[in-house]
Amino acid sequence: MTFSNADVFPMGTTVNSKGVLEIGGCDIVSLAKTHGTPLYVYDENTIRSMARAFVGEFTSRYSKTSVAYASKAFLNLAMAKIATEENLSLDVVSGGEVAVANAAGFPCSKMYFHGNNKTPQELSEAIDLGVGTIVVDGFQELDLLNSIAKSKNAVQGIMLRLSPSVDAHTHAHTTTGILDVKFGFSIETGESSIAIKQAIDSTNLDLQGIHFHLGSPIFELEPYSTAIDTVLEYLKPFFSQGLELKKFSPGGGFAIGYLQQQLPPSVSDYADVITSMLKNKCEDLGIEYPELIIEPGRSIVGRAGVAIYTVGVTKEIPNVRTYVSLDGGMGDNIRPALYDAQYEAVAANKMSGENVNIVTLAGKYCETGDILVKDIDLPKLDAGDIVAIPASGAYCIAMSSNYNMNPRPEIVMVSEGKARVIRKRETYRDLMALDLP
Numbered sequence: 192m193t194f195s196n197a198d199v200f201p202m203g204t205t206v207n208s209k210g211v212l213e214i215g216g217c218d219i220v221s222l223a224k225t226h227g228t229p230l231y232v233y234d235e236n237t238i239r240s241m242a243r244a245f246v247g248e249f250t251s252r253y254s255k256t257s258v259a260y261a262s263k264a265f266l267n268l269a270m271a272k273i274a275t276e277e278n279l280s281l282d283v284v285s286g287g288e289v290a291v292a293n294a295a296g297f298p299c300s301k302m303y304f305h306g307n308n309k310t311p312q313e314l315s316e317a318i319d320l321g322v323g324t325i326v327v328d329g330f331q332e333l334d335l336l337n338s339i340a341k342s343k344n345a346v347q348g349i350m351l352r353l354s355p356s357v358d359a360h361t362h363a364h365t366t367t368g369i370l371d372v373k374f375g376f377s378i379e380t381g382e383s384s385i386a387i388k389q390a391i392d393s394t395n396l397d398l399q400g401i402h403f404h405l406g407s408p409i410f411e412l413e414p415y416s417t418a419i420d421t422v423l424e425y426l427k428p429f430f431s432q433g434l435e436l437k438k439f440s441p442g443g444g445f446a447i448g449y450l451q452q453q454l455p456p457s458v459s460d461y462a463d464v465i466t467s468m469l470k471n472k473c474e475d476l477g478i479e480y481p482e483l484i485i486e487p488g489r490s491i492v493g494r495a496g497v498a499i500y501t502v503g504v505t506k507e508i509p510n511v512r513t514y515v516s517l518d519g520g521m522g523d524n525i526r527p528a529l530y531d532a533q534y535e536a537v538a539a540n541k542m543s544g545e546n547v548n549i550v551t552l553a554g555k556y557c558e559t560g561d562i563l564v565k566d567i568d569l570p571k572l573d574a575g576d577i578v579a580i581p582a583s584g585a586y587c588i589a590m591s592s593n594y595n596m597n598p599r600p601e602i603v604m605v606s607e608g609k610a611r612v613i614r615k616r617e618t619y620r621d622l623m624a625l626d627l628p
């Protein structure tokens with residue numbers, strides 16, 4: 192049986208004959224019983240299908256495409272293994288991400304190392320490990336990386352991150368391609384022109400190409416085409432000054448459906464706009480087609496993950512609001528507090544129940560802002576009921592914390608009716624494992 196907001200849940204999510212939510216063939220109530228809550232459930236088929244959709248939709252239009260999974264959305268050994276098996280490249284933003292992916296057997300040569308303030312240690316480790324491309328974000332880094340590479344007698348592949356002053360209309364905290372941001376060399380101020388010349392002349396850096404990233408999640412297509420047009424047009428004079436565009440990346444930021452009534456463009460829509468603009472511009476400018484690097488993070492894992500909670504206390508304020516508190520909250524999902532993110536929710540054990548109550552789903556953390564879903568129509572919820580919040584696969588666990596000394600949730604991967612733990616629930620012992628009295 193399907194249900195009204197199924198499009199924001201993992202592919203193939205159904206309701207079984209007991210009226211219980213079923214993901215990847217697994218009954219969510221029995222998963223909650225076996226593993227406890229809060230529990231994050233990832234559907235392996237959705238992750239792999241999304242990875243294959245990006246590879247397929249882009250390479251069928253533009254054969255020289257590499258899909259670099261932006262690992263900051265969700266990374267652990269199991270996810271790194273899937274990225275390896277799906278032949279993806281990897282977008283990393285810290286020495287820690289490099290280390291986790293490397294430990295899972297992900298080839299460092301297929302990593303793109305981003306970040307506005309990579310430390311000297313991170314840059315040095317990246318060169319030692321053979322990270323294929325370091326995406327240089329500023330002048331100090333350009334100097335520093337060249338001198339570290341020189342000291343190691345290495346030549347490091349780099350791309351330059353430009354900031355094209357294109358607004359992708361995301362939340363102010365997640366727009367990254369406008370003038371007033373900490374990321375990248377601004378085209379508008381002219382610093383990108385100096386950076387390109389300096390990169391070409393750097394003795395121990397090999398400038399592979401140009402990168403930008405506009406923000407996330409981007410529900411519109413036009414910011415991508417505008418930015419590709421703007422950046423390639425801007426690069427025109429540099430092609431006669433030694434710039435070889437072997438690689439070109441318009442970043443990631445592809446949206447997912449958080450709300451049933453706000454579904455994103457399809458992967459093929461994004462692929463159409465990006466590849467056609469890139470091809471047109473290359474022909475206009477008379478340059479060879481570069482390798483196209485796209486960097487989806489959220490869109491690979493976001494839909495695949497569902498957060499499972501148990502209902503506890505209800506507080507009814509007559510004529511104001513009814514708060515139903517769950518056993519997780521801002522420690523495992525900071526996005527509502529940070530970005531006003533909105534979510535759907537269902538009562539996983541009452542899927543055939545009628546919606547009768549407008550309630551606000553609150554977390555258990557000591558903050559008034561610890562609200563997961565505001566004013567949502569649900570069946571009557573009692574203590575012990577199981578609530579599932581979909582589209583929780585990206586940037587929830589990745590941004591999780593131990594605030595209030597709550598152990599972080601267990602994570603299970605489901606596939607064909609089987610669930611396996613990919614990260615154990617933290618214990619009280621883990622909370623003090625690194626403390627010294």
Ligand SMILES: *Cc1c(COP(=O)(O)O)cnc(C)c1O
Nearest residue numbers: 261404407443444486487488489
């Ligand atoms: C975060 C980030 C991405 C991925 O963004 P998503 O919205 O998860 O697709 C891609 N590229 C860069 C440089 C990023 O910082």
